[in-house]
Amino acid sequence: MADNRCKLCLVRDIAEKADIYEMVKRTRAMLSDADRAPDELYEKRLGVCTECDGLLAGTCQKCGCYVEIRAAAKAAHCPISRW
Numbered sequence: 151m152a153d154n155r156c157k158l159c160l161v162r163d164i165a166e167k168a169d170i171y172e173m174v175k176r177t178r179a180m181l182s183d184a185d186r187a188p189d190e191l192y193e194k195r196l197g198v199c200t201e202c203d204g205l206l207a208g209t210c211q212k213c214g215c216y217v218e219i220r221a222a223a224k225a226a227h228c229p230i231s232r233w
């Protein structure tokens with residue numbers, strides 16, 4: 151069986167992590183409008199993560215978070231200040 155995991159993928163891009171992506175979406179939806187990062191900012195942050203050596207199949211190796219959850223909160227920041 152081929153290993154199709156991608157080091158620089160987000161969980162939304164990994165079929166085997168569909169259940170985790172559902173949790174990511176629920177978590178993001180639970181944030182208030184005031185606390186949730188706007189879509190443009192969210193995608194900009196995730197774009198930085200997908201070009202970062204710290205990303206490992208959706209998880210940030212610097213902090214252990216799923217980056218799609220970390221990036222969802224407006225006040226959140228990258229642990230090494232990339233965003």
Ligand code: SF4
Nearest residue numbers: 199202204205210228
């Ligand atoms: S949160 Fe920061 S350190 Fe972690 S993967 Fe994203 S850019 Fe890299």
